[in-house]
Amino acid sequence: MGSAALYHLAKRGSKVLGLEQYSIAHHNGSSHGISRIIRLAYHEDPAYVPLLKRAYELWRELEQETKQDLLCITGSIDTARGDLQGYNGFKKSLQSAQEHNLEHEILTGDEVNARFPGYSLPSDFMAVYQPEGGILASELCIAAHIKAAQSLGAHFHAPEKVEAWKVDDATGIVTIFTDQGQYTARKLVLTAGSWMPDIMPELQSAVVVERQVIGWFSVKHPDPDCCTPSGKFPVFLLQDETDYWYGFPQFGYNGLKIGKFHRGNNIVAHPKDLDRTVSLDDEQMMRGAISKFFPVANHEMTKAAVCMFTTTQDSHFIVDLHPKHKQVVVCSACSGHGYKFCSVMGEILADLALTGKTQHDIDFIRFNDARPGQKDMMHSLQQRGAPVKPPPTSFPSKL
Numbered sequence: 001m002g003s004a005a006l007y008h009l010a011k012r013g014s015k016v017l018g019l020e021q022y023s024i025a026h027h028n029g030s031s032h033g034i035s036r037i038i039r040l041a042y043h044e045d046p047a048y049v050p051l052l053k054r055a056y057e058l059w060r061e062l063e064q065e066t067k068q069d070l071l072c073i074t075g076s077i078d079t080a081r082g083d084l085q086g087y088n089g090f091k092k093s094l095q096s097a098q099e100h101n102l103e104h105e106i107l108t109g110d111e112v113n114a115r116f117p118g119y120s121l122p123s124d125f126m127a128v129y130q131p132e133g134g135i136l137a138s139e140l141c142i143a144a145h146i147k148a149a150q151s152l153g154a155h156f157h158a159p160e161k162v163e164a165w166k167v168d169d170a171t172g173i174v175t176i177f178t179d180q181g182q183y184t185a186r187k188l189v190l191t192a193g194s195w196m197p198d199i200m201p202e203l204q205s206a207v208v209v210e211r212q213v214i215g216w217f218s219v220k221h222p223d224p225d226c227c228t229p230s231g232k233f234p235v236f237l238l239q240d241e242t243d244y245w246y247g248f249p250q251f252g253y254n255g256l257k258i259g260k261f262h263r264g265n266n267i268v269a270h271p272k273d274l275d276r277t278v279s280l281d282d283e284q285m286m287r288g289a290i291s292k293f294f295p296v297a298n299h300e301m302t303k304a305a306v307c308m309f310t311t312t313q314d315s316h317f318i319v320d321l322h323p324k325h326k327q328v329v330v331c332s333a334c335s336g337h338g339y340k341f342c343s344v345m346g347e348i349l350a351d352l353a354l355t356g357k358t359q360h361d362i363d364f365i366r367f368n369d370a371r372p373g374q375k376d377m378m379h380s381l382q383q384r385g386a387p388v389k390p391p392p393t394s395f396p397s398k399l
């Protein structure tokens with residue numbers, strides 16, 4: 001989000017500085033691992049779809065400007081048992097596709113398997129196939145935004161860690177303190193992901209940081225393209241009775257990539273405490289889904305990685321002006337499904353920083369004390385410095 005905001009602010013002629021505590025596209029946050037899914041049939045809430053449409057446009061514009069391939073279209077599958085009770089991601093995705101007149105097909109599990117031989121869905125599964133789903137080359141996208149911003153006159157410092165900030169109530173000037181010095185600015189945009197509570201401790205009562213494991217599994221099939229982004233293997237979101245999985249065709253690394261949303265007992269007190277070792281339990285967890293739904297990849301785990309989700313209690317983003325300091329724009333947490341929005345969020349954050357408003361509908365992701373877990377946070381934000389409750393130890397699941 002920060003790299004995109006840097007780019008969009010620079011594009012509008014602003015004098016802008018980006019600060020990153022590690023390096024460009026580092027492995028200590030939520031955006032490494034080569035790839036991220038982008039999709040239009042959005043089970044989380046149909047309200048995201050207009051933002052996604054603009055995100056696609058802006059990703060294509062960035063590709064043209066930087067002359068890089070950043071977005072690979074594969075199609076997307078959202079699937080679950082058709083009669084699954086409670087939260088049903090298939091039905092929610094279908095709702096968003098119908099509400100926004102998205103091109104889509106409704107397929108049975110058997111029809112998915114016949115069309116896409118890398119899949120092995122149960123016959124009682126139903127799926128929404130949306131042809132515009134695909135893959136973003138996440139690390140390349142960050143570097144592209146920063147390079148494009150610098151070409152427009154933006155400054156970027158890394159590694160340089162922001163340690164604190166304050167607003168002078170008399171002048172409205174923001175002072176930013178880093179491990180290498182300090183800066184003053186008229187506006188500040190905060191996009192620190194899992195480290196946001198360090199520089200905005202009021203968020204501790206509203207978000208949790210989750211350990212997230214992803215793995216790549218070697219594919220063996222008579223058709224060597226059965227799990228490649230060639231139209232034969234769409235990205236997927238797959239919900240079974242207890243879990244929600246996501247995955248990709250072979251892209252960048254050797255193997256089908258898979259991860260699990262919101263794995264239980266994986267809350268991290270602080271990003272520095274994250275266990276980055278991939279255990280046998282981690283592999284067995286992922287292999288359980290691979291063996292059941294994608295047996296063509298039930299072979300060697302060729303690579304694995306650990307990253308973080310920063311999750312709100314309602315699993316929506318937080319994007320808004322600071323309730324007390326309107327010079328400060330806040331963007332976090334993105335709850336494990338935010339990366340695809342980076343391009344449009346950069347545009348929105350630039351809008352908010354420069355004008356205090358945006359034409360995009362973001363009311364559902366603004367600060368609101370009616371949102372779960374935000375009442376105490378909102379009170380603390382109004383006070384700026386008031387004590388907050390300890391962070392929650394778990395999050396409510398939709399499943």
